[in-house]
Amino acid sequence: MTLLRRTFLGIAAAIGLGVTPALAADISEIRIDFATYNPVSLLLKKEGLLEKEFEKDGISIRWVQSAGSNKALEFLKSNSIDFGSTAGAAALIGRVNGNPIKSVYVYSRPEWTALVTRADTGITKVADLKGKTIAVTRGTDPHIFLVRALADAGLTEKDVTLVLLQHADGKLALLRGDVDAWAGLDPIMASAEVEGGAKLFYRKPENNSWGVLNTSETFAAAHPDIVRRVINIYEKARADAIKDPAALKAVLEEVAKLPEPVIAKQLERTDLSYSRIGDEQKATITEAGLALVKAGVFPAETDVKATVDQLIDPSFTQGLGQ
Numbered sequence: 612m613t614l615l616r617r618t619f620l621g622i623a624a625a626i627g628l629g630v631t632p633a634l635a636a637d638i639s640e641i642r643i644d645f646a647t648y649n650p651v652s653l654l655l656k657k658e659g660l661l662e663k664e665f666e667k668d669g670i671s672i673r674w675v676q677s678a679g680s681n682k683a684l685e686f687l688k689s690n691s692i693d694f695g696s697t698a699g700a701a702a703l704i705g706r707v708n709g710n711p712i713k714s715v716y717v718y719s720r721p722e723w724t725a726l727v728t729r730a731d732t733g734i735t736k737v738a739d740l741k742g743k744t745i746a747v748t749r750g751t752d753p754h755i756f757l758v759r760a761l762a763d764a765g766l767t768e769k770d771v772t773l774v775l776l777q778h779a780d781g782k783l784a785l786l787r788g789d790v791d792a793w794a795g796l797d798p799i800m801a802s803a804e805v806e807g808g809a810k811l812f813y814r815k816p817e818n819n820s821w822g823v824l825n826t827s828e829t830f831a832a833a834h835p836d837i838v839r840r841v842i843n844i845y846e847k848a849r850a851d852a853i854k855d856p857a858a859l860k861a862v863l864e865e866v867a868k869l870p871e872p873v874i875a876k877q878l879e880r881t882d883l884s885y886s887r888i889g890d891e892q893k894a895t896i897t898e899a900g901l902a903l904v905k906a907g908v909f910p911a912e913t914d915v916k917a918t919v920d921q922l923i924d925p926s927f928t929q930g931l932g933q
Contacts, residue, residue: 638834641670641841642692644677647798647867649696649822650859650881651718655848657862664844679778679796681750683825687712693830694841698723698752699892700820700899705750706922707900707909711828713924716842717892718849719822720882724753726760726813727785727795727803734792737764737813743791744772746781752820753778753794759818759902767906785809798867801876820899821885821892831924842927846886853883889925896922 641661645652655661661672675692677683680701686692688710695712697705702714728734734743737760747754761767776784778796785793786807795803795811803809824845831838852859856878863874900915909915 638670638837640673641665641694641837642673642675643694643841644675644683644686644692644696645866646677646679646683646696647863648679648721648723648796649718650863650878651845651849651852651883652696653862653866654852654859655845658848658851660844660848661841664840679748679751681748682777684710684712684750687825687827690827693826695825697823697825698755698820699823699896700755700903701751702823702825702922703896703900703915703919704755704903705825706918707913712825712922713828713831714823714825714888714892714922715831715838715924715927716824716845717821717885717888717928718824718845718883720885721797721822722814722816722819722880723797723800723822723877724756724819725795725800725811725815726757726792727800727809728792728812729785729788730808730810732791735812737761737766740764740792741766741770744774744789746774746776746784746790746793748778748781748794748796749773749775751778751796753796755820755899755903756815756818757794758906758908759899760813760815762902762906782807782809797880798863798869798873798877801873801880802869805873805876806870817895818899820895821888823888823892831927835927838927842931846931849883849886887925887928887931888923889928893919893923 645656656674675686677696680697683695683697684705687695702712705712747757774790778799781793782799782803784790804811826838860874860878864871897915897919903909904913
């Protein structure tokens with residue numbers, strides 16, 4: 612489908628023009644991301660489940676790798692993908708910044724971020740970060756986790772020096788000694804821990820926001836049937852991952868190019884038992900958003916609750932399991 616065609620359908624849906632179901636479903640390609648922080652997406656891609664589902668419709672699947680929530684949000688905003696994997700709180704940042712996305716599905720409840728340092732830095736608590744350099748990927752769950760950790764310790768971003776790097780580069784900077792700490796993300800964080808001897812000196816699982824699948828408002832309005840079918844196939848991959856953890860581990864090792872002990876560490880921190888999106892996710896993401904307002908990351912006038920209500924669309928996962 613051409614960009615012009617997609618744009619027309621989105622505008623038509625937004626202003627209420629009479630787009631027939633047949634026309635709205637007239638799509639030749641679905642563009643979806645995969646990411647090592649979203650293990651279910653890797654199994655989905657490996658098994659070719661979406662390709663099998665949409666083959667009869669003449670719809671092809673194009674896979675795009677996301678290196679972090681910030682990249683998935685960029686791809687969604689630029690209309691480079693139709694579905695993107697992010698952390699729930701990162702999706703909120705995108706929405707606050709004018710990215711018109713909808714979070715429509717939960718792919719995991721992970722503890723995928725913590726604050727990481729080397730054994731030789733002497734850093735043992737968040738208060739020790741004052742005056743230190745910290746590698747972080749802005750606009751991601753690790754960044755939000757860091758902001759909240761600093762606030763809990765009576766610090767702000769002004770008390771530290773942030774070094775803005777993508778996750779993999781943040782790990783390298785920490786292990787090389789270029790920075791004092793890093794707001795990590797699995798499986799790269801697990802690699803730093805297992806292979807590099809890095810220390811997770813601050814963990815708070817409840818401040819890790821959910822892994823959510825997002826689409827654009829225009830795509831959801833123009834192609835609700837496609838959204839539901841993609842989610843249903845995601846559900847099959849999630850069930851396969853739970854039923855056969857060895858297969859999940861194998862594909863994660865293959866794509867992440869990391870050894871089994873590292874992947875095992877990531878997966879022990881990843882809960883795949885959730886899929887339905889709704890009030891529980893709203894509560895977690897709202898709490899993160901309010902913390903970001905308090906820390907000055909969001910403008911003081913930001914209506915967090917209203918923005919979260921606009922972001923979370925539970926209609927596509929009604930009838931799913933948990």
